[in-house]
Amino acid sequence: MNFPLITAIQKYSLHDGRGIRTTIFFKGCPLACVWCHNPETQKFTKQLLFQSELCTGCRSCIKACPSSAITINDDRAKTNDLKCNKCGVCTEYCLMNVREIAGRYYSIDELIEIIERDKIFYEQSNGGVTLSGGEVFSQDIKYLEELLSKLSDKGYSINIDTSGYFQFSIIRRLLRYIDTFLYDIKVMDKDLHKRYTGVDNYLILENLKLLSAEGASIWIRIPVIGGVNDNLANMEQTAKFLLEENIAVQEINLLPYHNTGLGKYNRLQREHVGMDFTIPETNKLEQFLEIFKQYGFEHIKIGG
Numbered sequence: 001m002n003f004p005l006i007t008a009i010q011k012y013s014l015h016d017g018r019g020i021r022t023t024i025f026f027k028g029c030p031l032a033c034v035w036c037h038n039p040e041t042q043k044f045t046k047q048l049l050f051q052s053e054l055c056t057g058c059r060s061c062i063k064a065c066p067s068s069a070i071t072i073n074d075d076r077a078k079t080n081d082l083k084c085n086k087c088g089v090c091t092e093y094c095l096m097n098v099r100e101i102a103g104r105y106y107s108i109d110e111l112i113e114i115i116e117r118d119k120i121f122y123e124q125s126n127g128g129v130t131l132s133g134g135e136v137f138s139q140d141i142k143y144l145e146e147l148l149s150k151l152s153d154k155g156y157s158i159n160i161d162t163s164g165y166f167q168f169s170i171i172r173r174l175l176r177y178i179d180t181f182l183y184d185i186k187v188m189d190k191d192l193h194k195r196y197t198g199v200d201n202y203l204i205l206e207n208l209k210l211l212s213a214e215g216a217s218i219w220i221r222i223p224v225i226g227g228v229n230d231n232l233a234n235m236e237q238t239a240k241f242l243l244e245e246n247i248a249v250q251e252i253n254l255l256p257y258h259n260t261g262l263g264k265y266n267r268l269q270r271e272h273v274g275m276d277f278t279i280p281e282t283n284k285l286e287q288f289l290e291i292f293k294q295y296g297f298e299h300i301k302i303g304g
């Protein structure tokens with residue numbers, strides 16, 4: 001069994017399903033959405049995050065690094081990514097706290113111990129645990145099966161936040177543990193989907209049909225990205241698909257784009273190619289909400 005990398009464990013989460021939840025972000029995704037606000041979850045390997053503008057050039061990290069991966073350039077630390085093995089030693093020596101490793105391995109028991117600390121909140125709010133990412137179903141399936149079965153034995157509600165890009169035959173045996181799927185539909189045009197996420201949406205839409213036919217509880221999540229999918233035609237096409245394919249939708253969430261993740265692109269030393277995405281206006285979101293209502297959907301929300 002391979003332990004997956006986890007980038008964050010977010011407690012008291014109110015936007016990842018019903019009630020108060022603990023959300024676990026797995027690292028690695030087969031998609032690469034250009035608007036992603038958690039870009040550190042895209043790669044399957046550990047990464048160094050570095051906030052260069054706060055670096056004082058004190059050289060503590062240089063002295064500490066066992067791989068001689070850091071030099072000083074313009075009074076700031078510069079890391080040679082090929083030499084850096086992401087050991088994390090430098091993060092302990094940086095007094096400015098501007099170095100961080102994204103991705104840590106957790107054993108199943110360690111994860112469950114952390115989840116259990118907030119048991120009382122799940123019980124009081126009908127909450128539970130949400131596995132997110134990255135893409136949960138791209139992780140080691142044996143690990144997931146054991147984690148889900150243990151959480152299920154303890155009576156926790158489990159939600160899975162997924163891109164829908166997975167091999168259905170492999171995940172079928174996990175379905176019995178899962179309470180609700182938070183299922184992304186990004187854009188209906190397959191060429192646009194490929195352009196902005198790296199893959200077309202055929203598999204995603206097919207898997208949604210299969211999940212629905214299996215009787216899964218499904219919340220549809222639509223990230224509304226200004227300049228990509230924020231138009232009436234796309235929303236109508238989405239509503240039509242859900243209706244015609246008889247998808248058993250419990251709730252629809254319209255999730256307006258926000259640019260709070262931009263800082264992370266800098267910290268990963270990555271260019272953010274989607275700088276020109278716009279934040280959709282409220283009246284536009286309300287129009288989209290009306291479209292889904294017209295198609296007969298009842299529980300539609302702006303936000304998670």
Ligand code: SF4
Pocket residue numbers: 048064065066067068069070079083084085086087088089090091
């Ligand atoms: S993570 Fe390890 S190898 Fe990379 S720069 Fe820091 S100390 Fe050096």
Ligand code: SF4
Pocket residue numbers: 054055056057058059060061062076077093094095096097098099
């Ligand atoms: S220890 Fe931190 S502040 Fe000092 S040079 Fe390294 S990154 Fe910059």
